[in-house]
Amino acid sequence: MAWATGIGCARSEHYAGIAGIANAPAGGMASALNWLSCHCNLDYILASRPKPENDTLGKRSRVAIICVLRHSFWMLHYRLGWDMPSFSRKKEASSTSDAAASNPADCTDARLTCVYAIVSSPVRLWGIDAQxxxxxxxxxxPNLRWVDDWREAGDAPLLIVRADYLFEVRTLKALAQQQDVALYCGTDQRAAALQLTQADRTQALHWLDERPGEPPEGLRKITPEALSHFDAKLRxxxxxxxxxxxxxxxxxxESLLYGNSYKGITDxxxxxxxxxxxxxxxRWCADRGITPNAVTTLGLLLVLGASVAFWQGHYxxxxxxxxLMTWLDTVDGKLAxxxxxxxxxxxLLDHGVDLIHPPFWYLLWGVSLVNFQPVLGLDMTMINGLIVGGYVGGRVIEGIFVRTLGCEVFSWRPFDAWFRLITARRNPALVLLSIGVIFARPDLALVAVALWTALSTAILSVRLVQGIAQRMRYGPLQSWLSDSDQAKERYPRSFRTFANTRAAYAGMESGDAETGELSSKQRPLREWLRQRSDGTEDSNDPTVAALLDVLKQRFGDSLSAVLIYGSYxxxxxxxxxxFYVLLEDYRALPWWQKMLCCMVAPNVYQIKAQCDGNEVRGKCAALSMRRFEHAVRSDFHSYFxxxxxxxxRIVHCKDEATRNRVIKSLANAAHTFVSRALPVLPQSLSTRDxxxxxxxxxxRSELRAEKPGQIDALVDSDPDYFQTITLLLEIPALQPESNGKAGQWRTNLSVAARRQGKREWWLRRHLGKALTVLRVTSAATMFEASLDYILWKIERHSGVRAKVNERxxxxxxxxxxxxxxxxxxxxAFR
Incomplete structure (x- = not known):
């Protein structure tokens, strides 16, 4: 009570400022926070708290808390985009914007664009309808305004969008910066939106509604690829x-929206x-209408609960x-x-909580260590100093970097992105604290957090100095991700890691994480593969048909598609x-086979059928469609x-949508295969080579048993396939030779990329041996006469025969x- 009374009595002249915070508008909130950070007598408030004779926290800790609070209020200005010194100008600009909003037709400001939607879609994504x-x-x-009638736009630029297409905020923002364009979707190659500045609006509106032929005169066609790719906000x-x-x-x-809401560079x-x-x-919150602010509020309660628990030593x-709070912190942002x-x-609530609470957790953790003994010569005062100084210094450096140098420090170079994974923020610090509790050494955990915080800030200081030097020589800094093509070529591994968070796209069709760009480039390849992979004729073969009937009976409604490959x-x-069997789910498998398939896909089965009075045999590898799509695009090992x-060839498919997914996966497999092989291949080579x-x-990475010359025979058996698919892949690092000779290529890769590729293939080779053993072991539990079959395959491919005894x-x-x-x-194995 005494503490609360102290807060309430902290200088009567401050009442007006405190009262104004609650009712402050968006711009006024910035002023209120600025007043609070500069004028609130925090030392008086902390002094009002009753203290025992042995004040563990001590005066220095109270000063540290004051520094953290004031720094946090300052950082909120940066995080929320408020400019402290120029509030009056911002207010004036806001008034102008409000006036324009009240009457869009009277607005002549080129920055204001009106948006009008046509058509509609019944599809609700994350519980929200299209309109x-x-x-x-x-x-x-702020520069877009919704209108219910396109005539309300007057002379202002107008965006006409079809509501049966899914946009994101930055798509609309980037399109508004164009002039007289028709935006085409890369997936279906049809117009989805128009930006009209001088073009005839009535004619354009009718055309977008029906979309007959080419766009009206005066409109140029673009795709999302022509818009800016880099999202600085989500890095x-x-x-x-x-x-x-x-x-x-x-x-x-929905998976695409969720994946696109995830930061690429984070911890x-x-x-x-x-x-x-x-x-x-x-998903749970969206289905129940729970708002992001409610989730953030629950996170705030957990912050307070964890603070008390740390204070009392309940680690x-x-x-x-x-x-749990860190999980909710991820949920609320993605939900929003x-x-x-x-x-x-x-x-304000989300970033305010995130910014303020971490050092208090560490300080209260230290308060609970009543019998703390100095470690490495560091007493509790020094540890608190390292934590507070390092934390505040690190966040100040981040703010200075983006305000003065032109980009965020963790987006500048690949090193910074990798460092962001482990830099001394809350989540990596919680990892250190958790390890300390597991080993019953909470004191060492706190020391580790203090030292890592100080080291992280030292590294950020070095990067700030380097950034300033770069800025003075070459101008404002640019993120290495701002040019995606260059980043993909120069830093392939870093680009794959940080261009997006691939794990956030789980549950969606493989490849959708790269919408537009890859879809449009692969369209000719997919159309060609649609013809080449058509297995209708093969499915009419009596032997294939008989084995397909067995597969349909075995897997039932779970069966999505069946492919045939290999010697046949x-x-x-x-x-x-x-055969490769792609399943919608694993409900047709026993529980232990489900477990094996999740751990070491695929499951391998022997199948038998009667055809014209004879027994025919086949081998099928089964896995889920989702796992297949992910494997052919993103697996490190080359197995899939x-x-x-x-x-x-596709000999069975339950519907056309599934066929499209399989064809896309085949295209992704070829793209992944060639892209990852290029670093270990000669610079000049033919398609066959x-x-x-x-x-x-x-x-070599699979312990494959093949006779010498078997690979040459495989490629020579269908040279048209390999020549055509190589030509249609359009991989930037693989270009035709300048002499114009067909089938001759030159690889365009940096020395670093080649070194990285060689390391990856060395690792694949050694990892593949272990995976092969695991897959053979898994197959032995499901395959009838598995050993006889394995020995037969070895003899057939390598010529090495082995005798097996009954045991x-x-x-x-x-x-x-x-x-x-x-x-x-x-x-026998190579």
Missing amino acids: TRLRRQVAQL RTEVPLLEPMLAERREQL LVTKWLWPAPARQGV VLGLAMGW RVTVQSSRVGH LRGKRDTVLD WARFAQPS LWIGALQRTY QRRWPLLFAWPLLWRLYRSG
Whole structure:
């Protein structure tokens, strides 16, 4: 009570300022916070708190808290975009904007663009219908104004958008900066929006409604690729979102919205641990109409609860509340973005809590260490100084960097992006504290946080000095992600890691994380693959048809698609047929097979059928469609994308949407295969040399048993396929030779990219051996006479024969390993 009384009596002349904060408008809130940070007698407030004789916190800790609070109020100005010295000018500009908003037709300010929507869509994404989503997006952009009748725009620029397409805020923002353009969607190649400055509006409106032929005269065609890719706010680079809103793609579009709401450059916990759990939280909140501000408020309560727990030395409870709060901190931001409910109050609450609470957690953690003994010569006062000084210094450096040098420090160079994963922010610090509690050394955990905070700030100081030197020599700094093509070529691994957070796109069709750009480039490739992968003729083969019937009975409604590949497509009919079965889910599998498929996909089964009175056999590998899509695009190991870069045919598909997903996956497999093989291939090579060299690498990474010359025969069996698919891939690092000779290529890769590629293939080769053993072990639990089949395949491909005894045949997992080792020593595996 005494503390509360002290707050209430902290100088009567401050009452007016305190009372004004609650009712301050958006701009007035900045002034109120500025007043609070500069005039509130925080030392008097802290002194009013009753203190025991042995004040553990001490005067220096109270001074540290004052510094943190004042610094936090200052940083809020930067985070919320408020300019402290020029509030009066901002207020005047706001009044002008309000006047324009009240009558758009009277506005002649070129910065104000009116937005008018036509058509509609019944598809609701994250619980929001298309019209509501567009209205909320427009409301977030100060230079855009929604109109219910396009004539209300008067002479102001006008955006006409089709509400049956999905936009994001930065798509509308970038389109408003264009002049007289028709924006085409890269997915369906049809117009989705118009920007009209001088073009005839009546004619353009009718054309966009029907979209017959080419756009009216005076409008130029662009796609989202022509708009800016770099999102400085979320520190990521992606083609601005523009997708048709189709009911059958609702889940994919929601995943796309969620993935696009995720920062590309962030800490390791947020980037790799929280995407999937936070998605479930966002879904739960969106379905129940829970607002982002409600989630943030719950997070604030957890912050206070964790603070008390740390103060009292209840570390496990405090960490539990702390980690839950970090999860909610991820949920509220993503919920606000996918439901377009961002607000100034929510922004203030979210960033204010995030900015202020971490050092208080550490200080209160230290307060609980009543028997603390100095570590490395550091007593509690020095540790508090390192924590507060390092934290405040680090955040001040971040603010100075972006305000004076032109970009955020963690977006400047790839090093900064990697450093952001582990820099001394709340989540990495919680990792250190959790490790300390696990090993029953909370004192060492706090010391680790203090030292890492100080070291992180020292590194940021060095980067600030380097940035200032760069700024003086070459002008404002630019993020390495601002030019996506250059970043992809110079820093391929960093680009794959930080261009977006791929884990946030889980559950969607592979490849949708790169909307527009990849879709348009791959369109000719996919159309060609649609023809080449058509397995209608193969499915009419009696042998294939009989085995397909067995697969349909075995997997039932879970069956999405079946592909055939391997020797059968090269004309060999006296062999076991190889099928790949893509499942919608695993409900048709026993629980232990589901577990194996999740750990080491795919599951391999032997299938038998009767055809014309004879028994025919096949081998099928089964996995989920979702896992297949992810594997052919993003897996580190080559097992999946190397197989499906080669010829394969779709012999069963449940619907056209599934066929499109499979074809896209085949295109992604070829793109991934060639892109990842280029760093270890010669600079000048033919199409044949490219595929032979790349396949040799993949065979070595899988313990493949093949005779010498087998790879050459595989490529020579269908040269048109390999020549055409290489030409259609359009990989920037693979360009035709300047001499114009068909089938000759030159790779354009940096020395660093080649070194990185060689390291990755070395790792794939060693990792692949372990994965092969695991997959063989998994298959042995499901494959009838598995050892006989494996030995037959080895003999057929390598010519090395081995005899098996009855004990090895009955218990292969226990007794077959010496036999396989002898085969390995004999050269059966390469």
